[in-house]
Amino acid sequence: GVFSSQKACWLAEHFDIIWVSCDGTPKIQNYFRRTISGKPTSNLLEKNIKYLTSQGIGMTGIRSTITNVNVLEQCNMIKYFHELGIKYIW
Secondary structure (H helix, E strand, O other), X not given: OOOOHHHHHHXXXXXXXXXXXXXXXXXXXXXXXXOOOOOEOHHHHHHHXXXXXXXXXXXXXXXXOOOOOOHHHXXXXXXXXXXXXXXXXX
């Protein structure tokens, strides 16, 4: 889910099913996933997910890795994903 706006547009035009890797709320996402230069990824990820879910793609889903860091946050994660427009979680 961490890609340019141009890539998000291309994906929305060419795919009916898109799965994005996101490990939780911004605090959790930024803990696990940073850019190569060390920057947090949650803002760009949110922007791309909101764009993709707004495009009427057949399925935009989240794939999360559950660890000891986020296992007790799963209810909050589901609420957060729902707020982003996500209906499918793996």
